[in-house]
Amino acid sequence: MPTKLDINTFSIEQAIEVNNTVSKEDVHLFAQVTGDTNPVHLDDDYAATTSFGKTIAHGMLTAGFISAAIGTKLPGPGCIYLEQSLKFRAPVFIGDSVTTRITVSDINTRRKRLTLKTECIVNDKVVVNGEAVIMIPS
Template sequence: MFDNLPRGTICIEDIEMGMSRYLQKQVTDRDIEMFAEVSTDRNPVHLDEDYAQETIFEGRIAHGMLTAGLISAVIGEQLPGHGTVYLGQSLKFLGPVRPGDTVRAEVTVTGIDHAKRRVTLDCRCEVDGKLVLAGEAKVLAPSRKFD
C-alpha cells in the first residue's frame, strides 16, 4: 500500500528550491519475487532465507534497485511528475531493506536550471527513520510551453 501526496505533474515554471515529495511503501515478499522475475536477478540473498541467514545480512533483503525504484516512482509521479525524463542518478546503498519494512522514499529540489528545464534532486530512502539509500537525480522537467 502506498501512502503519498497527490500524483500529477509540477512543471518547471512552478518548481521551487526545497520543494519535496515522498511516498511510503511496505516491501512485500511478492514485491521481491516480482522484481526478481522482471530483472532476472535471482540472487538467493533475496529469495532463499536459509542461504541469506549465512550472509552478512543474516536474513533475506530486498534488491537495492527495488528500493531505488521507489525514488523513480516519486520523480515520475509527483516531482516533477508525468513527462519527466531521467538524465542521471547516483545512489549509495547504506543499509538493507527487509521483507515487511516500510520504506519512505523522498526527493527534494536542490538545483534548478529554468533555461534548460533541468532539475537536481536530493534522493533518500529511510526505514524506521534510518537512512538506507541516498543519492542525487538529474532530470528534465516538463514545461507548460511544450503542452
C-alpha cells in the first residue's frame, strides 16, 4: 500500500525529472485509445508535406508524461489533479527523448494544494510547459 501523502513534506523548488523516449508504437497506441487519427501523427507521406517534414507525436501524448510524473513521482500516488495549463512550444518527433520536469512553485497548506511548474524538454529545448494545481487528500 502506498504511503499516504502529507502536504507538510513538500517544499518550494522541490523537483523531479522523468525521461521517456517516444516510439512509433506509443503514437499509434495513443491514436487508437483517443481516436485522434490526424495524419500528421500517423502517415509518413502526409507528414512529409507539412512544415514538420515528418510525423510528430500528439501534443497530449507528451502532456501525458506530465500527468504520469505527477501521479507517480511528485507529489505521487494518491494526489488529485485539479488543473493544468499547457503551452505547446515545439514538436516532439518519434525517437525523441523527453525529460519531464515537475517543480513545486507554491504550497497552500490550509487548502492542501500544491502548484507545480510543469515542463517537457527535448535536447535542452522546452517543448511543452505549464502549471498544475494538485490536491493532497487528507
